[in-house]
Amino acid sequence: MRERLEALRKEALAGIAAARDVRALQELRVRYLGKKGALTEILRGMGSLPPEERPRVGELANEVRRALEAALAERQAALERAALEARLSAERLDVTLPGRPIPIGARHPLLQVIEEIEDIFIGLGFEVAEGPEVESDYYNFEALNLPKGHPARDMQDSFYITEEILLRTHTSPVQIRTMEAKGGAVPVKIICPGKVYRRDDDDATHSHQFMQVEGLVVDRGIRMSDLKGVLLAFAREMFGADVAIRLRPSYFPFTEPSAEVDITCVMCGGRGCRVCKETGWLEILGAGMVHPDVLRAGGYDPEQVSGFAFGMGVERIAMLKYGIDDIRHFYTNDVRFLEQF
Numbered sequence: 001m002r003e004r005l006e007a008l009r010k011e012a013l014a015g016i017a018a019a020r021d022v023r024a025l026q027e028l029r030v031r032y033l034g035k036k037g038a039l040t041e042i043l044r045g046m047g048s049l050p051p052e053e054r055p056r057v058g059e060l061a062n063e064v065r066r067a068l069e070a071a072l073a074e075r076q077a078a079l080e081r082a083a084l085e086a087r088l089s090a091e092r093l094d095v096t097l098p099g100r101p102i103p104i105g106a107r108h109p110l111l112q113v114i115e116e117i118e119d120i121f122i123g124l125g126f127e128v129a130e131g132p133e134v135e136s137d138y139y140n141f142e143a144l145n146l147p148k149g150h151p152a153r154d155m156q157d158s159f160y161i162t163e164e165i166l167l168r169t170h171t172s173p174v175q176i177r178t179m180e181a182k183g184g185a186v187p188v189k190i191i192c193p194g195k196v197y198r199r200d201d202d203d204a205t206h207s208h209q210f211m212q213v214e215g216l217v218v219d220r221g222i223r224m225s226d227l228k229g230v231l232l233a234f235a236r237e238m239f240g241a242d243v244a245i246r247l248r249p250s251y252f253p254f255t256e257p258s259a260e261v262d263i264t265c266v267m268c269g270g271r272g273c274r275v276c277k278e279t280g281w282l283e284i285l286g287a288g289m290v291h292p293d294v295l296r297a298g299g300y301d302p303e304q305v306s307g308f309a310f311g312m313g314v315e316r317i318a319m320l321k322y323g324i325d326d327i328r329h330f331y332t333n334d335v336r337f338l339e340q341f
């Protein structure tokens with residue numbers, strides 16, 4: 001019996017030492033120490049021993065039990081420690097690693113130019129006004145001295161939604177609305193930036209949808225020289241202190257007199273180059289003195305007040321400022337283009 005107990009101890013200790021995980025250990029515990037385990041089995045045979053041997057065999061059996069229990073506990077602790085180590089090293093996290101950079105977008109170049117234009121005019125005392133892109137025929141045309149039948153109102157040239165409603169073709173309707181809202185009060189000194197729509201075929205210099213900034217000043221005694229001074233100040237801030245401007249006679253239905261405004265060529269400084277077609281000048285905007293009919297539509301008496309107005313295409317300004325050769329770059333959203341601003 002002693003030999004059987006010793007053999008059991010040896011075999012069980014070897015098994016415990018070799019156990020690869022906690023489950024294997026549990027199986028061993030059941031196999032040797034369980035109710036139907038090997039140790040119990042041996043103890044059951046104690047009855048056949050002579051009575052004087054029983055205490056010593058019983059003591060040995062207890063010793064084996066304690067030894068196995070101790071070995072099981074120790075092995076279990078070792079396996080758990082190893083499992084924890086493995087998990088810790090597998091899930092190692094270096095909290096000092098720099099984070100992955102998140103790609104950050106940039107402000108669209110057109111928006112940047114619009115804000116630059118706004119800042120310049122705000123510095124000159126103007127306020128920024130905005131309004132709807134879907135307009136009535138009245139605000140977009142009628143109030144601007146463009147009566148029904150006028151060639152500029154051709155159905156072919158505008159995006160009509162109904163006979164009376166269309167996508168605005170300029171931001172002038174915002175200026176009419178602003179004048180109306182003033183109820184005849186002066187001064188009016190606003191710029192109106194925003195998206196406008198014209199039914200054009202897109203090419204390098206035309207887009208059916210583009211950005212415009214218009215300006216309007218109405219007050220007592222406003223003269224053409226005020227227009228010239230404001231536009232010169234704008235041109236110098238936008239394109240450089242040594243830039244000059246030139247006004248050429250032109251025609252717009254909503255201004256009289258009207259002018260096209262040039263700046264000295266930003267590419268050649270006025271000497272003449274391909275960009276300015278050897279003229280030394282670049283056209284940047286249209287302007288004029290507000291037509292009396294338009295002042296009346298805005299609720300003003302042209303006998304009492306006068307005004308000037310101007311309008312520019314933001315894309316054209318941005319293209320000249322940054323040397324961009326195709327208006328479509330602004331709308332195709334190629335990040336290699338957009339990232340440069």
Ligand code: 2NL
Binds near residue numbers: 215216291309
């Ligand atoms: C251009 C020319 C212009 C205006 C816009 C305007 C607005 C009112 C009254 C009178 Cl409410 N005029 N706007 C005047 C002259 C020219 O735009 O070439 N734009 C891209």
